[in-house]
Amino acid sequence: MPNSNLFVQTAFLATKSPHGEKELICGKAEAKEEVGNFVFYILEAARDQKLAKKLAEAITQEAGKGPEITDVDFEGILQRANSVISKSIQLKEKGSALNALIGLVVGNQLFLSQTGSTIGYIFRKDKISSIIERGPADSHPLKSFADITSGKIAANDQLVFGSSCLLDRLSLDRLRSIIRQGDPKSQAGELSKYLKRNRSFDINALFLKAMEGEEIDSNGVSDFEEFYYIDEPSETLASTYNKKVKPTVDLAGRVASAAFRKVWGATSKSASAMVSTYLPKVQKAIGGNRHLGRSFGVKEQLKPSFSTSSKSSLKIRTNAYYSKQGDGIAAKTLPYFYVVIDLLRKLFHKEYRKYLYATLLILAIAIGYMKVKNNSDIKSRKAAEIQQLNSYDKAKNSFEASKGEIALGRSTDLGPVYEELLLAEQSASIPENKEKAGALISEIKAFIDKQTNTLRFVEAKSIHLADNILFMTVSGSDLYGLAGDGKIYQGNIQNADSKLIGSIDQDAGQPVGFAYSTALKKILINTAEKKVFAFDTSTKTVEELKIADSQIGWEESTAIDTYSTNIYLLSPVTGVVWKHTEQDSGFSSGSSYLTKKVDIQGAVDLTIDGNVYVLKNDGQLLKFTKGVQDSSFALKGIPKPYSEILIPSRVYTGDDTNNIFVLDKKYSRIIKFDKNGQYISQYIFDKIPLESFSVNTKLQKIWGLAAGTIYEGNL
Helix, strand or coil: CCCCCEEEEEEEEECCCCECCEEEEEEEEECCCCCCCEEEEEEEECCCCCHHHHHHHHHHHHHCCCCCCCHHHHHHHHHHHHHHHHCCHHHHHHCCCEEEEEEEEECCEEEEEEECCEEEEEEECCEEEEEECCCCCCCCHHHCCCCCEEEECCCCCEEEEEECCHHHHCCHHHHHHHHCCCCHHHHHHHHHHHHHHCCCCCCCEEEEEEEEHHHCCCCCHHHHCEEEECCCCCCCHHHHHHHHHHHHHHHHHHHHHHHHHHHHHHHHHHHHHHHHHHHHHHHHHHHCCCCHHHHCCCCHHHHHHCCHHHHHHCCCCCHHHHHHCCCHHHHHHHHHHHHHHHHHHHCCCHHHHHHHHHHHHHHHHHHHHHHHHHHHHHHHHHHHHHHHHHHHHHHHHHHHHHHHHHHCCCCCCCHHHHHHHHHHHHHCCCCCCHHHHHHHHHHHHHHHHHHHCEEEECCCEEEECCCCEEEEEEECCEEEEEECCCEEEEEECCCCEEEEEEECCHHHCCEEEEEEECCCCEEEEEECCCCEEEEECCCCEEEEECECCCCCCCCCCCEEEEECCEEEEEECCCCEEEEECEECCEECCCEECCCCCCCCCCCCEEEECCCEEEECCCCCEEEEECCEECCCCCCECCCCCCCCCCCEEEEECCCCCCEEEEEECCCCEEEEEECCCEEEEEEEECCCCCCEEEEECCCCEEEEEECCEEEEEEC
């Protein structure tokens, strides 16, 4: 007999939308009457966008037919699923495109059936065991869900099931550390944060934990189930407030508004009658040029307070007086002011007292609303402060544990260490933590740098050239910057000197490229108006370069580079690299350097060392030798978890260096590769958002550009 006193908590990691060619659906289904036993499923259909949805609907319908679910019913669910698969015409034509897992929990018994490739692990007494083999993804569809695996689970057992690629996104050690979070909600939440940071949205997972019934009596079943959608934005303090606090505050506001409308409806007629009664008195007082206070019954007892002498000099100001003086505002507002005063006085009379109470009620509700909102804001701020205070201890303890795991060779995953760095940086915003958090941040960065072979410049030498500098290049130790308005600046960090040395014409167009030619000993500039200029660094003069054939101009381009005396222009819109050779009367018309059509649309930069390298906006670097693409070349080996170049911006190499350098603006780093594309190291100017860079391998120097300032580091 199944253990009816055992309850299984669940939490799902899901996606709301298909990603790429994949549609992923996960969930659970229960019988009509039975509580605690349920069917769960993880479905991944890669080629039929409707198959996963059809399977989920079939499983839910079949599970909900009877009052309970047994192992016999489970076989019926699998048969229904196989029937849905067999009717999939696209699946029949193209072979299996389904990775799926269906499971049943009945008390302390677990039944599983899978097709394709999924993963499943059980954590029992701090030991991890696989309960599903990561099967082949090419099984025949008509043999789907052919076998059933069964076993027993015990109290405190924890299980995780997931898509086939889950372990491609994180290590088993990382998964183990997530399971140690304790409960399925925390586990699913932690994995969701990790996958969001790494932009991995093609995964579904299910976390389960078996508990004795007594442990959940005080919480209720519904508190244990939750879905986390990894393709939704992360929950912030503001979104938590909007989700959990704001509805209560809004409800109080709606109650106050409804009460006000009700009271206003009841009082509007009486208020109108009172105004119609007293307004004629006001108008009569104005028309008779009489003192307004006397019309409203100023008591005679006040008169003796004025002496005879004072009466003679006292000037009574009537509304007619103000009208004569041209004070139109007083003439229009004074009568209504006295009406309002009289209305307020009448509210204290017995027959109108109910309206006074209604007014006081509205004020009390409004004050209560403001107080609730203010308390909610205070609680939110205090919760954030407590979280920041505690984040230091959490970061410190977690970092020590992660460092130990890596030192013992149990893990190579740096993902947790980056999380601990974020926690430490968060805690540094609290004055009490600032000093010790700063020391922890430095320690974590030093550890990361050692593991990733990163050279970090904390206090780099710098020189400010000018605002609005878009590009930089270098000749020897002289630094050159090109501003958006076409002005050219020169600087030298050693003597801390910078100056304006030239400019291109205002009508030349926005500069889009900037490169130094060793052979020509000039800086080349291309613009959005299809013009190319050469700036002579020795004479400080600018010359517009022309095509020898006057009928032909330069091509539209977004980047420029040179090799020998040839000029190369990158045109990502047309997908062409244009080559121009120097001639006596100018440059030749452009010819496509690429011998075959290659997709370089959206490319952002190019560089040349005899071979031509084109940097694409997806982080790929393409290599061409004599116009032919080298398909074996690719950038590789960048340390995880930031192993992708997310915002590629600049690339540099030359025939005087054995390396290739790529700027990734997302993480503000310059990544160094060998000529085969293998990662070597990376350079980071700490807390400086780089926009461009230059390298001089002879001087063993590297420079980074940010907001018009150039920073220097050693290679």
